[in-house]
Amino acid sequence: MSILITPPKECRTTINLPASKSISNRALILNALSYSSYPVENLSDCDDTRVMIDAFESNNNKFDIHAAGTAMRFMTAFLSKIVGEWVITGSDRMKQRPIGLLVDALRSLGARIEYLEKDGYPPLKIYGSALKGGSLTLNGNVSSQYISALLMVAPYMEEGLDLTLAGNIISRPYIGMTLKMMKVYGVDAVWNDHMIRVRPGEYRPVRFTVESDWSAASYWCEIASLIPDAEVILTGLQKDSVQGDSRIASFFKELGISTQYVSDGVKLFHNGKLAKGLNFDLSDQPDLAQTLVVTCVLKGVHFRFSGLQSLKIKETDRIEALKVELHKLGFVIKDINGSVLVWNGERCEPHYSLGIDTYDDHRMAMAFAPASILVNPLMINHPQVVSKSYPGYWNDLKKSGFTIIEK
Ligand SMILES: O=C(O)C1=C[C@@H](OP(=O)(O)O)[C@@H](O)[C@H](O)C1
Ligand SMILES: C=C(OP(=O)(O)O)C(=O)O
Numbered sequence: 001m002s003i004l005i006t007p008p009k010e011c012r013t014t015i016n017l018p019a020s021k022s023i024s025n026r027a028l029i030l031n032a033l034s035y036s037s038y039p040v041e042n043l044s045d046c047d048d049t050r051v052m053i054d055a056f057e058s059n060n061n062k063f064d065i066h067a068a069g070t071a072m073r074f075m076t077a078f079l080s081k082i083v084g085e086w087v088i089t090g091s092d093r094m095k096q097r098p099i100g101l102l103v104d105a106l107r108s109l110g111a112r113i114e115y116l117e118k119d120g121y122p123p124l125k126i127y128g129s130a131l132k133g134g135s136l137t138l139n140g141n142v143s144s145q146y147i148s149a150l151l152m153v154a155p156y157m158e159e160g161l162d163l164t165l166a167g168n169i170i171s172r173p174y175i176g177m178t179l180k181m182m183k184v185y186g187v188d189a190v191w192n193d194h195m196i197r198v199r200p201g202e203y204r205p206v207r208f209t210v211e212s213d214w215s216a217a218s219y220w221c222e223i224a225s226l227i228p229d230a231e232v233i234l235t236g237l238q239k240d241s242v243q244g245d246s247r248i249a250s251f252f253k254e255l256g257i258s259t260q261y262v263s264d265g266v267k268l269f270h271n272g273k274l275a276k277g278l279n280f281d282l283s284d285q286p287d288l289a290q291t292l293v294v295t296c297v298l299k300g301v302h303f304r305f306s307g308l309q310s311l312k313i314k315e316t317d318r319i320e321a322l323k324v325e326l327h328k329l330g331f332v333i334k335d336i337n338g339s340v341l342v343w344n345g346e347r348c349e350p351h352y353s354l355g356i357d358t359y360d361d362h363r364m365a366m367a368f369a370p371a372s373i374l375v376n377p378l379m380i381n382h383p384q385v386v387s388k389s390y391p392g393y394w395n396d397l398k399k400s401g402f403t404i405i406e407k
Helices: 021-033 047-057 069-080 100-108 144-156 172-184 214-226 244-253 286-299 309-313 318-328 362-373 383-388 393-399
Strands: 002-006 012-016 062-064 084-089 112-115 124-128 134-139 161-166 189-192 195-198 231-235 257-262 265-270 277-281 302-306 334-336 340-343 378-381 403-406
Touching: 002 362, 012 393, 021 047, 021 069, 021 144, 021 172, 047 062, 047 069, 047 383, 069 084, 069 100, 069 124, 069 144, 100 112, 100 134, 100 144, 134 144, 144 161, 144 172, 144 195, 172 189, 172 195, 172 244, 214 231, 214 244, 214 257, 214 265, 214 286, 214 362, 244 257, 244 286, 277 286, 286 302, 286 309, 286 318, 286 340, 286 362, 309 318, 318 334, 318 362, 362 378, 362 383, 362 393, 383 393, 393 403
Parallel strands: 012 231, 062 084, 134 161, 277 302
Antiparallel strands: 002 378, 002 403, 084 124, 112 124, 161 195, 189 195, 231 265, 257 265, 302 340, 334 340
């Protein structure tokens, strides 16, 4: 299925953003480990959270977490300590997303895990048992999800966990999110530079409410920046958020959008600024790359975004996907070694009629939809991919004046 999107001329809207899937999926693990009888409040209704809920509610020992990276990594560590025999699998893409570093780490801490197809990749067979724990060195520059997965089960390891992170640490705020949430559930960890120490202990059940999703907010910053005088209120966002993607507010100041905290969220409004060029290291906010890249080309802002090496192992190879789809819109962006994306204003012949392909990647669909403000109407292929993190995205666009027709 494809859709044709036509934008409104003006945009004054209030959006109830979806809850954060990153926070939701951590809360589900911590709730389970603390044997909490309190349901997590404001859980996301997205696919990535639904697969975790399904796994927890299932009477089966085989779980299919589809395309959810967090679910695959968090559940692998969780099941390693739950006595029983478990199989965890996922989508075809998930079977290409590496998990070897996490499996090696868990094995060295006492887990027994086998690969069922290809070494280093899901599906996995896990023989859950008590984990001994101890000291471990892990590469910090592949996926922070391995680190978060280990940290959440670490209090239940006999010796706790002394984790040394080697190399650059990417997606660092997600590790911070994990430690902050563990603290809410009663376990204090110590993080000094490249070393994180978690002592043996137990989580306590708490009432927990999930924040709205700052990554989802980024698409509204993009929309607001492209429609003159737009004013958007996003509810449920917090100033002292545990989400590193709240940084989007400061990134977008340079793209003409300021953020003001109001009673239940934030207001986005035009500030009249537009940077000539942007040069950001996005290794702490990889999920914002697509939003920023697409916004910049549409606004004619040259850029150099570095720290993007993890993009090729996400829902799709996002570096390639961005290059190919922006080419269709007439923009030539280049990568350097798969970790830096650069645009110096180069243009090419556009091919609008092909439509934007989404590669099973929610963020491709969500970041490209606002391009309809310049290419009207814009066709997006397989728009249903947004359900991975933001099932209500198309309805929210309609509510804000966009016309969306199925083709
Ligand atoms: O821990 C998390 O909730 C996430 C961490 C990031 O992944 P990496 O650590 O693999 O970069 C991010 O891209 C993903 O959407 C969610
Ligand atoms: C990378 C993402 O998700 P995950 O790794 O959890 O599948 C994302 O949502 O952009």
